[in-house]
Amino acid sequence: MAENVVIDITDHKAVVDFCRLMAIDFVVVGPDAQVVAGLGDDVRAAGIACFCPSKAAGQLEGSKGFTKALCDEMGIPTAGYGRFNNEAAALAYLYTQGAPIVIKADGLAAGKGVTVAMSVEEAEEAIVDCFAGAFGASGAEVVVEEFMEGEEVSLFVLCDGTSILPLTTAQDHKRAFDGDTGPNTGGMGAYSPAPVMTREIYEDVLERVIWPTVRGLAARGTPYQGVLYAGLMLTADGPKLVEYNARFGDPETQVMMLRIESDLLPLLHATATGSLAGHDVAWKDQYALTVIMATEGYPGSYDKGSEIRGAEGLDSDILQVFHAGTRREGARLLAAGGRVLNVTALGGSVKEAQSRAYAGVDQIVWPEGFCRRDIGWREIARTAS
Numbered sequence: 125m126a127e128n129v130v131i132d133i134t135d136h137k138a139v140v141d142f143c144r145l146m147a148i149d150f151v152v153v154g155p156d157a158q159v160v161a162g163l164g165d166d167v168r169a170a171g172i173a174c175f176c177p178s179k180a181a182g183q184l185e186g187s188k189g190f191t192k193a194l195c196d197e198m199g200i201p202t203a204g205y206g207r208f209n210n211e212a213a214a215l216a217y218l219y220t221q222g223a224p225i226v227i228k229a230d231g232l233a234a235g236k237g238v239t240v241a242m243s244v245e246e247a248e249e250a251i252v253d254c255f256a257g258a259f260g261a262s263g264a265e266v267v268v269e270e271f272m273e274g275e276e277v278s279l280f281v282l283c284d285g286t287s288i289l290p291l292t293t294a295q296d297h298k299r300a301f302d303g304d305t306g307p308n309t310g311g312m313g314a315y316s317p318a319p320v321m322t323r324e325i326y327e328d329v330l331e332r333v334i335w336p337t338v339r340g341l342a343a344r345g346t347p348y349q350g351v352l353y354a355g356l357m358l359t360a361d362g363p364k365l366v367e368y369n370a371r372f373g374d375p376e377t378q379v380m381m382l383r384i385e386s387d388l389l390p391l392l393h394a395t396a397t398g399s400l401a402g403h404d405v406a407w408k409d410q411y412a413l414t415v416i417m418a419t420e421g422y423p424g425s426y427d428k429g430s431e432i433r434g435a436e437g438l439d440s441d442i443l444q445v446f447h448a449g450t451r452r453e454g455a456r457l458l459a460a461g462g463r464v465l466n467v468t469a470l471g472g473s474v475k476e477a478q479s480r481a482y483a484g485v486d487q488i489v490w491p492e493g494f495c496r497r498d499i500g501w502r503e504i505a506r507t508a509s
């Protein structure tokens with residue numbers, strides 16, 4: 125669909141120079157690190173429209189403490205917490221709270237900065253590691269947070285600074301192995317929509333989480349323009365914010381892209397240019413589900429370069445295989461990353477989408493790869509009971 129160009133995206137001047145050279149008039153920024161580094165501001169300063177929150181508003185993802193403070197200011201429901209810049213104070217707070225408890229490095233940590241500690245010892249270790257530099261500067265501040273119990277769900281909302289256009293819901297599967305066991309990953313599979321977020325919960329989240337965020341940032345003079353990805357916990361006391369990401373999710377976007385009927389580009393452009401009011405978005409009345417095929421060893425260390433067979437020619441009206449980390453060597457397709465393929469299918473139910481996705485997975489021959497076999501299990505269990 126597009127041409128890949130080799131540019132160092134941390135070199136903002138190189139990105140801007142390339143846009144000028146090619147007369148590119150709209151830029152969409154994907155990764156969190158570039159949002160937080162202010163690539164959007166630098167592209168806009170060159171007079172080019174850009175789908176990317178400002179560096180100031182991107183702090184929603186770049187600093188957990190920033191988001192917690194905004195929640196306090198605006199009364200947004202979230203876990204109780206303390207925010208610390210030294211080990212002794214964080215430990216003292218931990219001892220007053222006990223376990224289970226959640227320890228978070230303040231800044232970006234590639235999905236690895238959060239420890240859900242079941243014991244005080246585990247929490248102590250996480251705090252000590254953070255201040256010892258396990259996450260570099262991202263761990264110089266630590267958020268110690270109340271443990272929330274419930275089911276997680278994500279809501280995606282476009283926001284142009286003042287107007288919003290809610291997109292849809294999805295449920296991610298963060299743990300590496302079946303039954304939500306094993307280490308946290310960037311996401312091993314997802315489906316959309318997520319019926320666990322009922323109409324009532326959705327309206328409640330818009331009113332008590334999304335709107336206060338949008339209004340709060342606008343009132344501070346740092347309006348949010350981009351996609352707000354709200355990670356929510358559906359607790360016994362109602363929905364609470366777990367975290368914000370200031371970008372689209374991976375693999376949540378893959379399932380959204382199979383379902384979207386509207387043209388995405390005008391929506392992104394309207395978001396970036398403050399003209400979202402009046403826009404609408406249409407979705408297929410179907411579920412989409414994606415299964416991640418990852419290299420054995422992920423999210424730990426893994427080898428690159430193993431051969432994948434049977435992954436091409438599978439795409440149809442109901443199935444699409446997204447390549448997340450592959451490369452070609454002659455006629456061969458090789459694994460070139462941790463999360464490598466996203467086998468994504470549509471269906472009339474989560475279960476149907478699931479069986480179609482796994483039918484696709486089963487055609488792919490890759491001995492060095494693995495996937496979860498239970499993506500969608502919560503919803504399937506719910507509809508079966």
Ligand code: AMP
Pocket residue numbers: 203226235238240269270271272273276298355366367
């Ligand atoms: P985050 O990077 O903040 O989304 O955290 C990563 C994961 O840790 C979340 O998706 C949750 O599964 C878990 N988590 C984060 N905060 C809490 C909390 N306060 N209570 C329980 N689980 C949490």
Ligand code: GLY
Pocket residue numbers: 296310311369372373374375376
């Ligand atoms: N799938 C989780 C994320 O994109 O952050």
